[in-house]
Amino acid sequence: MSANHPLGSTGADAAERETADWKALKGDVEGIADVAVERGRGFVDAARAHATDYVDQRKSDAARSVTDLAKSVRDSSKTFDDRPNIRAFFDSAAEGLEQLGSSIEKRSFSEFYEDAEAFARRAPVAVAVATFFTGFVVARFIKSTSAAPLPDSRTDYRA
Structure with missing residues (x-):
């Protein structure tokens, strides 16, 4: 017990300070x-x-x-x-x-976006096919422009 605080008030004061904090x-x-x-x-x-x-x-x-x-x-x-x-x-x-x-x-751009969204809602299969086709073409393009693989040294010299 502290001389600065009356009996029983230290716990309540600490709780009030904690709540205020x-x-x-x-x-x-x-x-x-x-x-x-x-x-x-x-x-x-x-x-x-x-x-x-x-x-x-x-x-x-x-x-x-x-x-x-x-x-x-x-x-x-x-x-x-x-x-x-x-x-x-x-x-x-x-x-x-x-x-x-x-x-x-x-x-405006928003009109283009709304038209594209409306088309996607009207023809979801066409959008899916176009997306697949575009992905396929892009993948083929990326694959064709990649560097040629280095020859495997083990296949060059056969015993």
Whole structure:
């Protein structure tokens, strides 16, 4: 027993101090968590803005490329003046490419994403097959560009 504390109050005081310490610690942790959440939101917002700017720039580049391809197809159709059916085919293809280019330019990234998601919901088998095929082609490409294996020295010298 201590001379500074009346009888029976040391245990209660210690419990109150411990509770107060825990409450203070909890408040500190909540404050740190709030700051972290706020910084995280700021980071996510900045990343989203950067990604949107990047996608918009790439979207413009893609639209320009498709439009340039349409112009090339239309220019190459001029060589078929003596064959109207073939020229009509090339002109139709060029027109379709021009429409695709303008569609790419006008639409937002979220619209593209929604369209892709809707297509995946309408035709999941087609998406699965396309994914499998793409994976197969990429795997073959990676395999074909890998370095040739070194010859096994044991197979070169047979007794």
